Amino acid sequence: MRGTDPRSIAGKAPTPERHVALVVVGAGVTGIAAAIEAARAGIEVMLIDEHPIDNDMMAMDAPLCFGQRIDPSVRNRALMLERVVETNPGLASAYEAGVDVQLGTYVWGAFVNGPTVQELPAPMLGLADDRRSWLVGYDRLIVAAGARDVLLGFPGWERAGTLGAGGAAALLVRYRALAARRLVVLGSGALGLQTAALALEHGVEVAGVVEVGARVRGHAATATALAERGVSFYTAHTIHEARGRTGEIESVVLVAVDGTGKPIRGGLKEIACDAVCWAIGLVPSVELLHLVGARLRFVSSLGGWVPEVDARMRTSVPTVFAAGDCAGFHDGRLATPDVAHAQGRWAGLAAAESLGARARSETQHEVPVASPAPDTGPHAYWQAWLDSLIAAGGWEVNVCQCEEVTRRELVETKPPRYLKWDSPQMNARRLATLLRDGPVNQDQIKRLTRAGMGPCQSRRCREQVGLLLAQAAGTTLDRIPLPTFRPPIRPLPLNVLWPADEPAAMRDTWVSWFGIPTQFSPHWTAGMAIDEPTAHARLILSDE
């Protein structure tokens, strides 16, 4: 005798608009290689990429940090689409191989059944463009989502003109829409040098490359070539502040630092520039991998939280593969796109074979692994930068721009300023008192302080919040649990996210809470149902 609960999700599971055998997310070198390889093996493949990104999204620093230095030409969608295609010749090859290529399409969610969800008919992705959202089911998923920018705060970094290396590269190369003329690059590793070279190639002046360490970290030959083109290198320097009128960066003040990152008295230099680009590293984009439940682990030398993958790039979730930068990378690999390509092909083949395609003889290659990291990973380097920024700029600098939370407010776990709260009890609470109850947890502290809770979805502050908390708690980033990612992983308007139509059952049986007729009955009128219409609800209180 099985009843039904018309208010539950049973029977109202979402139906994907389409179902595709293999979806590849990200049309970089890796994703394209994966898509082509699987298509050639006879598999139906959809390749999705969010570029060209719409202007409003760019203005929110999603998915990369564009720092408000965006030329208005990005509003011309047709032109931007043309540029995205033109600068990524692999896309044409994918078309030719029969891949269904979807550009300008955000992947904002991944939904799978698990311990608390059992009603989904298939694993599915939430997709959207600037007008609507829809769902696509898949049998296999390859995530080749690349990497995100890493930013650190300094006085004035809220001004327009603070970019990330990924955002700057996209504006320079794909969009040809960087609205800046004179760039200061922070970081002198491979990424920093590459960013400086890209800027010069595209006619942007490089006002300097700043390095907190005593010497340039990247290849000497590359640095020399840049120096010959007039680029100044400021080693053993950090940013003191950014200056300018009306919310703009018009100059940065650098300060010389000693071996421990402490400012040297009198070592200030002001450099005119209209943009500052953080190029000290990137982090693997593991948002979707987290949402599908793939096991992640922290490996500093691979950039931080990365998926556990087997020799064929398969994650702990058997239907999901991860390849390219989102599976982990290091600075030294920036110069070797062949690894990304090989990983993509490998994942494409593995996914195809898992769908029943016959293995081809040439697949018996060695597993394409990244060459060993040149050093222990970027986190110690980021920490050195952060130490110097704190020494130079102090604790009253915003760590979270969206919610205006300072470094001090973060490590003292202060409630947000808009609460205007003051009490002796609250003043006695800080991170140290919280740590008496358990290990540091970034999600808990973000909910107390609101650092990372804003519209940029913590893209600008996640890493520095983690570093600051780890340092204040006397631990290291790898010992702090991964702060979760929540869907939608792109900030989408209500009227884009909403479904154009809904099953009648969803509309007709919608209630705000469970629809149990007695749940909200006045206790003094036993049995009187007052909640939303509950004609079909049935109470089982006794053996009828």
Place this chain on the structure above:
Amino acid sequence: MMSAMATTRGAAVVIVGGGVTGLSAGWWLARAGVEVLVLDKGIVGWEASGRNGGGATHVYSPFGLEEQRLWPQMDELLGYPTEYQPFRIGVALSETQLALARRWAEIGESRGFRWESLDRRQLKELVPIVGDNAIGGTYLHFGGHANPQRTVQAYAWALQDLGGRIVQHTTATGLTQRGGRVTAVETTRGTFGADVVVIAAGPQTGAFAEMLGAWLPLAPARVEMIATEPIPLMRVGGVAGNGLYGRQTLRGNLVYGGGPHEWINVPDMATPEHANTPLVRNLARRLAELFPGAAHVRVIRAWSGLVENTPDGLPVVERLTRPDNVVIATMSSVGFGLSPAVGRAVCELVQHGRCQFADLGALALARFADTPRDWRERAGWAAAPTAVGAAVGGDG
């Protein structure tokens, strides 16, 4: 390491579950000078207690009047901010919704609270983002809302300030019984002796009752919410309607939930990940219908929580007779707003054996004595069969 901790000091009262009910109970007990210890398997308030609509308007409940009396004082009593804001506005897009909003208001009126009917013009003045699709509404001069996460943390901190203890990341696994009484709570980090034990373990409360030979039918379910980027503050943040519950936070975010739940199973004492589904799109649709003036506002996150329901959706708050030193408290999915009052009731049950300010007769466990074991299947409240491995990611 585990054995070294087996001698961990217990307390006069050990509370299993650091959700909003357990923490409020612990705080009231600590205020009364009772030595109290709260155990939580994770971080306090990490489950549904810290992630809900934040509503504090439950005048229909036996705890309702005490809820209304206490909320305006909570910030001061606790010494920490709860973000409590008074009043509620109900927005109706249809006659059915209007009748429902008025029914809520009238229940308040019958308890002596004041409310006003709003026409569309008045509604738009108070809530500029409602549209022409709104036909009217209600303004309740009672009720309100608070920030769930900030409130649970406030209870926890205030409890500690009064000498109470909180032990996190410690899962209760059993109850030691001797001579017809529970003498200790067994956990993954040793055994904690107790004179009285309070079970306020959310979906797991039934499992503990079972250990004591008591039948507490509970069905866990997952519910979901969405949050938008901040928009300018409205005069009253507690605005809801169109099948949604929620509020505008003091930061300005619109935070709303509602719609179909999914009945699930929670094996043992597990803490599953908080997964969302495409239901977030349906929530977005209803929120844009409720507030057409905010349809362009961006959703920046969604989350889900697990809640438990009894067969009639009413709480169980009771001191057992045998063993006679255990208090059971589950709020049947409606616990946050009532927490100041329920914590006080639990405190009185611990101290005096009965609640002095409310009649808890309707909430007695005995009402389920004849509820059959397969009640979930009969009501359609059972979890879906797990024959959907393919969607989990298996090879089919």
